[in-house]
């Protein structure tokens with residue numbers, strides 16, 4: 001017999017786990033993850049940085065709120081999830097001006113060189129600094145969500161890929177791995193597979209597009225000092241930051257991909273190392289490990305959170321792109337409020353689910369027109 005829950009979350013990355021902990025204790029919840037381990041895909045492959053000035057205004061708003069929520073959580077933990085680490089953008093005047101927004105202030109190249117002496121003078125003309133930026137202990141955040149969820153009775157089932165999902169009465173009947181579930185609400189937190197899950201569920205897909213992004217940990221001759229900012233090229237050609245005595249580096253590529261277990265391509269990291277050894281004095285000597293993840297975006301580049309307008313009880317929590325961690329707690333807070341308000345299905349049917357905040361509207365109510 002199928003187990004029954006109020007909410008079935010599909011996907012055990014940062015999106016699904018954040019929501020599981022936000023809903024924990026408020027209704028009955030199960031989370032199913034296709035892989036044997038949680039956060040196997042994009043959520044274990046990020047650069048672990050929160051940048052309030054990054055992205056469109058609604059993303060910046062969600063980032064600021066996530067920082068507030070995690071700062072409150074940090075007050076209760078022995079080890080912090082967040083550690084201050086500023087973010088610096090460098091490049092040509094017009095590129096920095098185009099990228100720098102809201103919470104970033106303009107600084108001179110001399111100030112930039114003082115903050116990051118590893119940069120070679122003359123290789124950039126302008127800079128911007130976001131001092132409200134933080135490094136995130138992503139494994140700790142994921143483990144904290146899991147522990148909070150499980151402690152409050154959320155069932156987490158790994159190795160259970162959803163293969164069938166259909167409306168049954170006022171809810172959903174879902175097959176995942178060898179198990180069967182019934183749930184009032186299905187949450188689509190399937191990352192790069194979110195459209196695929198929609199199709200499996202008989203729901204029109206959104207046209208979400210995964211994009212490859214590669215990163216690596218490299219050894220250097222000259223480690224960055226402890227409080228160095230993360231540095232990104234405003235033309236999106238690289239970023240790097242301190243990682244202990246090593247550096248984390250990325251070519252910042254955004255290449256369309258299908259949903260898959262993405263891997264680095266030969267040459268990507270080698271070209272990046274050559275470039276960084278020209279524009280910095282880091283002296284990269286060896287690449288210790290490299291990985292690729294998928295940043296999945298809606299057509300307008302804004303995350304999607306909300307009940308599907310046409311499929312009652314089907315909630316999208318997807319399209320987080322390159323902001324999935326820094327928006328996670330705010331997205332989960334909003335999603336939990338909308339799901340709890342809309343559990344009976346009436347709100348979803350009328351299209352007015354959830355709190356009437358500006359963020360909620362930007363994320364949900366007007367979004368179905370972005371289907372492509």
Ligand SMILES: Cc1cc2nc3c(=O)[nH]c(=O)nc-3n(C[C@H](O)[C@H](O)[C@H](O)COP(=O)(O)OP(=O)(O)OC[C@H]3O[C@@H](n4cnc5c(N)ncnc54)[C@H](O)[C@@H]3O)c2cc1C
Pocket residue numbers: 010011012013014015016032033034035038039040041042043044045046047048049050160161162163189190191192193194197212213214215250292293294295296318319320321322323324325326327
């Ligand atoms: C190199 C790189 C650097 C990044 N840096 C940052 C950063 O500094 N800050 C930031 O905020 N964000 C960053 N991001 C983006 C961030 O990592 C993502 O936005 C976030 O991890 C997405 O989380 P998710 O839970 O939506 O997806 P995922 O982590 O991919 O989780 C989705 C899960 O759903 C599961 N699933 C799929 N289909 C099914 C199914 N049918 N049944 C069951 N389970 C299923 C998958 O197995 C997967 O585990 C970065 C991304 C990359 C690639």
